[in-house]
Amino acid sequence: MRFNRDSALAVALVSPSILAVAIFVYGFIAWSARVSLSAWKGLLPDYTWAGLSNYAGLLADPRFHIDVRNTLLFTTLFVGGCLVLGLGLAILLDQGLRGEGFFRTIFLFPMAISFIVTGVVWRWLMNPAQGSRLSGLNLLFDNLGLDFLINSWHTTRDWGIAAIAIPAIWQMSGYTMALYLGGLRAIPDEVREAARVDGASELQVYWHIILPLLRPITLSAMVILGHISLKVFDLIVAVAGKQLPLDVPAIYMWTTTFDGNFYGRGAAIGMMLLLSVAALVIPYLIYTTRNEAQL
Amino acid sequence: MSRKLLMSLLLIIVLLVTACGRTAPAGAPVATAGAEGDAVVTVESGGGEGEGETAASEVEVFSWWTGGGEAAGLEAMIAVFNEKYPDIAFNNAAVAGGAGTNARAVLATRLQAGDAPDSWQGHAGQELIGTYVAADQLEPLNFLYEENGWLEVMPETLIPLISQDGNIYSVPVNIHRANVLWYNPTVLEENNVEVPETLEEWFAAMDALKAAGVETPLALGEQWTTMHLFETVLLATLGEEAYNGLWTGETDWNDAEVTTALENYARILEYTNSDASALSWQDASQLVVDGDAAFNVMGDWAEGFYKELGLEPREGFGWAPVPGTGGTFQFLSDSFVLPVGAPNRDAAIAWLTVAGSKEGQDAFNPVKGSIPARNDGDRALYDEYLQSAMDDWTSNTIVGSLTHGVVANDSWKSELDTALGLFLANQDVANFQNALSATCVASGPCK
Numbered sequence: 001m002r003f004n005r006d007s008a009l010a011v012a013l014v015s016p017s018i019l020a021v022a023i024f025v026y027g028f029i030a031w032s033a034r035v036s037l038s039a040w041k042g043l044l045p046d047y048t049w050a051g052l053s054n055y056a057g058l059l060a061d062p063r064f065h066i067d068v069r070n071t072l073l074f075t076t077l078f079v080g081g082c083l084v085l086g087l088g089l090a091i092l093l094d095q096g097l098r099g100e101g102f103f104r105t106i107f108l109f110p111m112a113i114s115f116i117v118t119g120v121v122w123r124w125l126m127n128p129a130q131g132s133r134l135s136g137l138n139l140l141f142d143n144l145g146l147d148f149l150i151n152s153w154h155t156t157r158d159w160g161i162a163a164i165a166i167p168a169i170w171q172m173s174g175y176t177m178a179l180y181l182g183g184l185r186a187i188p189d190e191v192r193e194a195a196r197v198d199g200a201s202e203l204q205v206y207w208h209i210i211l212p213l214l215r216p217i218t219l220s221a222m223v224i225l226g227h228i229s230l231k232v233f234d235l236i237v238a239v240a241g242k243q244l245p246l247d248v249p250a251i252y253m254w255t256t257t258f259d260g261n262f263y264g265r266g267a268a269i270g271m272m273l274l275l276s277v278a279a280l281v282i283p284y285l286i287y288t289t290r291n292e293a294q295l
Numbered sequence: 296m297s298r299k300l301l302m303s304l305l306l307i308i309v310l311l312v313t314a315c316g317r318t319a320p321a322g323a324p325v326a327t328a329g330a331e332g333d334a335v336v337t338v339e340s341g342g343g344e345g346e347g348e349t350a351a352s353e354v355e356v357f358s359w360w361t362g363g364g365e366a367a368g369l370e371a372m373i374a375v376f377n378e379k380y381p382d383i384a385f386n387n388a389a390v391a392g393g394a395g396t397n398a399r400a401v402l403a404t405r406l407q408a409g410d411a412p413d414s415w416q417g418h419a420g421q422e423l424i425g426t427y428v429a430a431d432q433l434e435p436l437n438f439l440y441e442e443n444g445w446l447e448v449m450p451e452t453l454i455p456l457i458s459q460d461g462n463i464y465s466v467p468v469n470i471h472r473a474n475v476l477w478y479n480p481t482v483l484e485e486n487n488v489e490v491p492e493t494l495e496e497w498f499a500a501m502d503a504l505k506a507a508g509v510e511t512p513l514a515l516g517e518q519w520t521t522m523h524l525f526e527t528v529l530l531a532t533l534g535e536e537a538y539n540g541l542w543t544g545e546t547d548w549n550d551a552e553v554t555t556a557l558e559n560y561a562r563i564l565e566y567t568n569s570d571a572s573a574l575s576w577q578d579a580s581q582l583v584v585d586g587d588a589a590f591n592v593m594g595d596w597a598e599g600f601y602k603e604l605g606l607e608p609r610e611g612f613g614w615a616p617v618p619g620t621g622g623t624f625q626f627l628s629d630s631f632v633l634p635v636g637a638p639n640r641d642a643a644i645a646w647l648t649v650a651g652s653k654e655g656q657d658a659f660n661p662v663k664g665s666i667p668a669r670n671d672g673d674r675a676l677y678d679e680y681l682q683s684a685m686d687d688w689t690s691n692t693i694v695g696s697l698t699h700g701v702v703a704n705d706s707w708k709s710e711l712d713t714a715l716g717l718f719l720a721n722q723d724v725a726n727f728q729n730a731l732s733a734t735c736v737a738s739g740p741c742k
Contacts, residue, residue, distance in 0.1 A: 041706060042426070042429055042430055042706075043406060043407070043427065043429070043430040043432070044404060044406075044407065044430045045407070045427050054454075062717055063713050063716070063717065066717075066720075119689065123573075127570075127573065128569070128570040128573050129568075129573070130568075130569055130570065131510045132510065132587070133587060139485070143449045152569060152570065152730065154572075154573070155569065155571075155572050155573055156569055156721075157720075240572065241517050241518070241572070242518070243517065243518045243572050243716065244518070244713065244716025244717060244719065244720060245572070245716070245719075245720050248718070254714075255709060256709060258396070258399075258400055258403075259396070259705060259709045259712075260705055260706045260708070260709030261426065261705055261706050261709075262706060
């Protein structure tokens with residue numbers, strides 16, 4: 001009796017969320033999938049079957065090619081930058097220095113800010129004006145005599161998206177540091193001691209012992225940062241507005257749907273974004289559940 | 296234990312009730328969707344609740360005029376409306392943000408839900424026609440034009456640009472000019488450069504300025520301002536007739552003349568600042584009056600910006616038609632429409648009558664910093680620049696702006712914007728021309 005009542009309670013408590021998720025997440029995914037296979041263009045819904053033509057159009061679309069290239073470049077730089085910086089900071093903080101809590105807070109703080117705020121501030125810092133109108137970091141470089149560092153940031157031809165990775169790394173590397181710090185603290189001192197007793201240098205301890213033990217952390221960090229990176233929209237719009245050299249799928253989806261009324265095409269971009277995130281997250285979920293099952 | 300269960304069930308019920316509360320049945324009091332502060336929240340009179348009251352007791356007008364001169368102009372026009380129709384309550388359903396992008400997203404949601412306002416603001420021309428007329432949302436307004444004699448007081452060349460198949464679909468309240476060249480009189484004078492009247496003169500002037508050490512002869516801003524520049528160069532190179540033909544399929548986008556226009560455009564871009572994509576239109580306009588640049592092509596709302604900066608016309612800034620477009624007025628306009636099945640149709644028509652009247656337009660435009668669409672506006676109310684624009688509006692040939700929604704619908708415009716963005720990235724004229732031609736075919740006018 002008691003067991004039954006408890007499980008009834010559990011079901012009753014969980015059912016609203018299940019219902020909401022079923023409708024507002026999976027229901028709308030299904031609806032988007034349907035729209036992406038339609039010829040809907042214009043204000044009012046039009047579910048005329050169009051097969052995969054929206055997807056085929058995107059694969060042949062030079063703008064979508066730019067989007068894919070930008071996303072790959074941004075993801076590589078952003079995830080790579082966060083991992084390297086985050087690990088570096090975590091190792092430094094793990095040396096047992098005084099005021100560790102203070103530094104930890106400072107490095108974590110940027111994460112508490114929204115991408116929009118970060119974007120606006122870095123828009124000022126990375127002002128690409130040249131000549132007599134130098135401003136922001138460029139002006140600082142000029143005053144310090146570091147003229148060779150003056151550059152045109154996100155307006156750099158072909159590589160502007162790399163400049164957008166800088167604020168993104170600034171914002172998320174502290175979070176990566178926190179992940180790594182947790183991982184480092186979980187490694188028992190005995191393991192390090194044993195390696196040192198066996199004659200390993202400090203570098204060797206890190207390379208052969210610590211890093212391999214941190215591999216699950218790296219994997220989690222890559223998945224978390226990776227899906228943020230695939231969906232990036234607000235940061236780019238805040239730093240540079242909506243312009244084609246810095247276009248990514250999420251921006252294309254917005255402009256083509258709400259400025260151009262191409263609802264079918266917009267839904268197709270959305271589905272492709274979903275698939276790319278799924279391609280990243282699902283193998284990770286399988287990997288972790290399998291590992292947990294083994295434990 | 297049973298108490299715990301009871302509490303949980305209560306909680307769930309509360310949650311469900313709050314969740315359902317958002318989808319109140321039609322006719323119930325509804326807050327104006329998505330409005331940000333400025334909008335008045337009202338009880339709508341449609342559906343069951345409004346029975347017994349007179350139908351035309353309220354008019355809900357939807358716009359994106361929420362700040363500065365625009366909001367003040369709207370208030371002035373509402374005052375005229377209240378005076379003429381004291382028994383109709385005016386419900387200002389303005390949505391802020393994004394130069395109308397937010398408002399249009401909210402409007403699209405409301406129309407898809409069958410909850411149309413009585414009238415809404417839209418750029419006159421294909422932006423309205425391509426989106427709302429194509430979806431059968433608007434009533435033709437020819438009867439209103441005939442009743443009020445508006446055809447006699449509005450330029451003849453304007454009417455086809457705001458019509459489709461002989462039907463006029465909106466009432467233009469204000470007129471802005473797109474093809475204006477703003478310049479810094481001091482910079483030109485110091486370098487002995489005359490205000491150019493043709494494209495060749497313009498190139499020569501900018502070469503001279505560059506040689507004299509002016510870093511940026513022509514100030515440019517973010518991507519939409521490059522499209523704005525593009526439409527004026529198309530007009531300057533092709534002339535009125537061929538330019539109009541681009542949007543109806545009569546001019547072939549693959550024509551050699553268009554190639555020349557694109558080459559002119561590519562050449563003009565060489566005189567612009569390298570950080571254009573990082574500047575707003577205000578930033579770019581400011582470069583001119585600060586003396587960092589000599590010229591800027593921008594709509595005549597730039598004049599309002601210069602006046603805000605405290606500059607004197609002719610001294611701090613000067614203006615002329617974009618070189619090669621003298622005698623042509625490339626316009627854009629905010630206008631109001633009559634939706635099919637407007638909840639308060641008579642009140643909506645009353646609003647449109649005020650919007651098209653001399654009093655309404657003379658109340659709105661001096662405050663907003665634009666000119667009336669009618670040619671009988673009271674000149675004394677307008678400043679020096681606006682008076683010159685009024686003269687041109689009545690004497691010039693009228694053509695429509697691309698960037699601001701007159702000549703191409705939203706879908707076509709967004710495809711053109713992509714083509715333009717690709718061109719700015721790769722500077723490939725032949726590729727650009729192919730892409731432009733393809734957008735025309737995909738959008739319908741070209742075969």
